[in-house]
Amino acid sequence: MSHILVTGGAGFIGANFVLAWLSDKSADGVINVDKLTYAGNRKTLASVDDDPRHVFSQTDICDRAALDELLTTYRPRAVLHFAAESHVDRSIHGPAEFIQTNIVGTFTLLEAVRAYWSGLEDVAKADFRFLHVSTDEVFGSLGPADHQFSETTPYAPNSPYSASKAASDHLVRAYHHTYGLPVLTTNCSNNYGPYHFPEKLIPLMITNALMGKPLPVYGDGQNVRDWLYVRDHCSAIREVLARGRPGETYNVGGWNEKTNLDVVHTLCDLLDQFKPKANGSYRDQITFVKDRPGHDRRYAIDARKLERELGWKPAETFESGLGKTVQWYLDNQPWVEDVMSGEYRNWVAKQYAA
Template sequence: MILVTGGAGFIGGNFVLDWLKDPNAEGIINLDKLTYAGNLATLESLKNDPRHVFIHGDIGDQALVTTLLKEHQPRAIINFAAESHVDRSIHGPAEFVQTNVMGTFNLLECARSYWNDLDLEKKAAFRFHHVSTDEVYGSLSKSDPAFTETNPYEPNSPYSASKAASDHLVRAWFHTYGFPVVTTNCSNNYGPYHFPEKLIPLVILNALNSKQLPIYGDGQQVRDWLFVSDHCSAIREVLAKGKLGETYNIGGWNEKANLEVVNTICSILDELKPRADKKSYAEQITFVKDRPGHDRRYAIDASKIKRELGWKPTETFDSGIKKTVQWYLDNPVWIEGVVSGSYRDWVQQQYN
């Protein structure tokens, strides 16, 4: 089996579903704290699958993690567990430090203790895969080359600082203890099961509900967009073939300004589900005050993972965003379960 942490969240949940599509795949122990962004409805199709063992718990719980490792004897750990929303980190950074830094530290220590007790064959096969973000590298100007794995860390938000700290811990555990780690830093993910506080699902749902489509500042902040199923396939490749101690950047080669992304979504909705008044959803776009410390541009150079492991994304932004919009149109039950009163309160607080 493998242990997946944060496997009820957006990327983790997609990974679990993708992994278990293969009838011959190893089983998964799925440890998730089920914070506001963890959703068991994402995993509904696995409810009766004996290969999926869900555990409600915290990566910071030493006794629980130790017990799970001893009981299930996983041959790998994939750490998706993280607080990940920049806006929330600005309003409440303590939870980000607790989960992303101290939680990762606890997971590393429990895993190292477990790994030390394995026999030589299992010890050699074991992997700890840490999933991180391109935001640890800071911000780029319009003319800067894209981030490579050798870029210095320059995090600018409490979220990215906490993820940078966790990356440094993982690196140190490899160099100090010889603990077998790999790290991946991904660009902005999008796709099915995305919690609707992030830009793409927020815009889709607000558009369909005749609400404003809030755009920070001038909307020219640029991100590289990665379809979540492509991210999942890259993680499988790194887990299987990645060199120990190495970092691999995972990107979609799709740099887009936020305003362009929103206008693209509006155009797709105009085609798939036109407004009753026949006007474009783009008329709902509203510019709001920019958030503090908003990085201007992220861009991933994913040449290393292609060169060394043979991975590249299969989705373009045009194909991925159409699939994403269609998924939200086709899954109203999942959406209704997610859009709770607390979520609406958060959106109102953030964007008013």
């Protein structure tokens, strides 16, 4: 059986990718590598536990020996690198883990993959791909009238998280130009959708609203993000893997610029429609909290290169994707309750104490 190897495949985007990939019964097998930190959840993958094409390995990408063994055993035709510490707020409180996973981990993975790829036969070597999944946050912050981020926008990261992801992007690029490793890089905008850990804006607002808790909005709520439904992101990654040009970078965006306050208002209105409160609106729970340090004002992705070269466009509008997301959280409360551990609750209490 032919395989692909996916790192971070129990996290939000990685798990959605694995589930979408394996929904195609003719697809390659998946070697799913995840350290299972707080945001990795095996229960997200419950529907593929009995699929013989899915092999799960609880492995740290900083463990070179374990990576070598997996690559030698399964001989994947591609490696898709989702694994990362991924939350700006957590990187502010504890940057060391971000340096270790996002920089050292990516370097260790690249070294293991380079050694494996170098030993492949000519045809397999030419067909092999290493796809690195990154973020628009590496480009820094935009002003209200600035053009969206393109693939040629200079890097200007403003948080330990985005700086660590920028470093990983540069390593991936260097391994292509120095060693010839056939790499692809995608830089995506803010994802949302099923199985999202409830510290991020959209799932946090949904879970707090349903629990009758305050809906904390940073600063004035006017920070702008471009929102991308996670299943659309997964379809873009499949297109880049199949037809992207080695060495190229592709921006993946949803063409949905919204202020944080607009997002929260829309969520409240959807919840008012899907699960009305006995009295009043969920908007009544909105509260403004002290802005976080170094909070970038605006992100926006220009995804025209991906559309022009590979014909990809998002299938969901913000409204349709958000409606599906809210309905998923309403239908899957046991999953939400399971991931809301004491560690998570303690972190939220500290983060939004002001």
